[in-house]
Amino acid sequence: MRSRLLLSTKHISLLASTPNRFWPAIAQWSYKSVLLRNTRPILARGFLSSVANNLVPGTRNLSESNSSKSLTLEEQIPNLYIDKLPEGSETTPDGYVTASFYSFFNIESKSLVQLRYDLLSMNTHLDKVSTRYKIGPQDPQFLTLLKAQIEKDPHPYVSFSIPIKKIQIVTGRIYVHELGINAQVSFDKEYVRAFRLMLETIPELANKVPAFNFALANKRAFKKLHVRIRPLVAAGQDLSLDILANEPEYLDPSEWHRQIDNLQHNTLQKQGGIQNDSDTPVLIDMRNIYENKVGKFVGAECPDVDTFREEIDVVKKMYPKDKPIYMYCTGGIRCSVAGAILKSEGYQSVKTLRGGVVAYGQWIKEKDASSTSPVESLYVGLNFTFDKRLGERVTSDVLAHCQQCGQPNDTYTNCANKTCNLLFIQCPSCKTEHLNTCGSKECIDAVTHPHSSKKPTIHSYHERIRPDLVINH
Ligand SMILES: [Zn+2]
Ligand SMILES: [Zn+2]
Known part of the structure; x- marks a missing residue:
């Protein structure tokens, strides 16, 4: 003793x-x-x-700062109900939704480790409430008990060094950094309020996280929750809140649709001579080449690049500062960053689609569901996503081809040989024929004889996203 x-x-x-x-x-x-x-x-x-x-001086004490018994939960957490699950969205058998959000604001670097632990603790909080009280998220008491649980034991992940080996309710990828937060998460849709409550209870994030941007195809898109301390996007240059304050002009999907529709009509009329006039706006797809191969806005310029940092350089080289620019990306963060960089370097007109293709696709779906005012999508094909889904469908158009037989197809896959991991488009019959692999002898050997000790081929990122596959007709 x-x-x-x-x-x-x-x-x-x-x-x-x-x-x-x-x-x-x-x-x-x-x-x-x-x-x-x-x-x-x-x-x-x-x-x-x-x-x-x-x-430890300065460590927060949540139970003192937050609890106030006379206030309702909604008064304590004003943002509790800001997230609207999209109407007319697909319901999948697993009941999961995928959401993204990002925000730029200052987080002190000394708080980042703590913030990471707070985020990683979320699944433990949920598990504790449901096992202790035997209730689920539909129970009217769930949120109150969850908040009390967090106040009582704010850092369970730290306290229990052995993580609970259960299926995690909140999964995804969250990046935190001195400049803010960037997240893609997946959770059972019953837990939308609980997830919001847990974010708002973390002091650094209270009132800082905008409404979630819900994906079009809803399913459990990640296996686990990962929280990393790292730059929010790889822009290839030092960013600061001062640079990011030079915001591009954000257009909501309906206004974006109106302006891009006009742009496409005007460009068509001008074809045959003056479409390169510096007054004529350009529409730029800010994603990598493999992303816009399967889907894009009609008429968009798609620079042939592997990474976001190359994309920014290409745009700067290709267009003068007085060229009006429209730009879009998957969920909006890349354009928020690129737009701010361009504006800070003197570009006069940079407009971007708020919430990216995800929000636009959602708007199109809502229009379709309302049926009184359907609109024709100006985006065609798939919206590529960096998770297990590898894409969500916006329209039924198929823009790409199977990279093994050449038939129209737009289903991305990773070679089943994990060390190869080439990213390519594969139709169902080629998938069967090549055993889910890229078709190389080495990879077929690797999946049929998993324990053979051959040296694996490891591809560079460039090779991995631009595989040189033989097409057999
Ligand atoms: Zn094929
Ligand atoms: Zn392979």
Whole structure:
């Protein structure tokens, strides 16, 4: 007993003298370490949370700052109901929705580790409420109990070093950085409010996350929740909130549709001479070449690039600063960044589609569902997505071809040989014929003899997205 107390005191003084941003990592290490291994978990947990709440200067204490019994949940969390599940969206058997959101604002670098742990704790909070009270998200008490649970034990992920091995309710990819947050997440649609509540309860994110941008094809698009501290997009240059403050002009889908429709008509009329007039706006697809191969706005310029950073350079080289620019991307963040860079460098007119192709596709669907005022989509084909779905359909047009037989097809796949991992378009019959692989002898061998010890071929990113496959007619 005596030795444990001595060790604990040592730990406490160690933690108290360490900058805050290191303590979650240290706490997790201490819990796993030999020093505390023989301590009953409950004591270790109590010790760590007392360190968290009382001893380390500046560590937040959620229960003090947030709870106010006289206020309703909605008064405490004004954004609780801002997310509107899209009407007329596909309902899939698993009941999942996929949503994205991003926002630029300052997060102190010393808070990022803590923020990451808070986000990673979300599935544990949900699990604790449902196992303790045996209720689900439909229960009217669920949100209140969830909030109380978070206040009581804000850092369960830190306290329990062994993650709960259950299917996670919230999955996806969240990037946090000094310049804000960028996230693609998937969750059972019953948990929309719970997910929003958990975000709003994290001090750095309260009132900072705009309404979710819901995807067109709703299904569980990720296996697990990953939270990383890294730049929100790879722009290839240093960004700052000052640069990002030079916002492009955001057009909602209906206004974007109107202006692009006009642009396409005018460009058609001008064809045969003056369409390169510097006054004539240009419509640019800001995505990589493999993304716009399967879908794009009619008439868009699609620079032949592998990455977003190349795209920005190409646009700067191709167009003078007085050229009016319309640009779009998948969910909007790339254009928010590229638009701000161009504006900060003197481009006069940069307009972008708010919420990207995802929001436009959603608007088209709503128009179709209302049936009184359907509009013809100016975007054709698929919207490529960087998750298990590898795309969601906007219109039935098929723009691409199977890269093995040449038949019209737009289904992206990754070679089943994980070390090869080429990204290419494959029709169902080629999928069967080549055993889900790119068709190379090496990859067919690898999937038919998984334990053979041949040296794997590892492709560069450039090779991976532009595979040189033989077409057999
Ligand atoms: Zn084929
Ligand atoms: Zn392969």
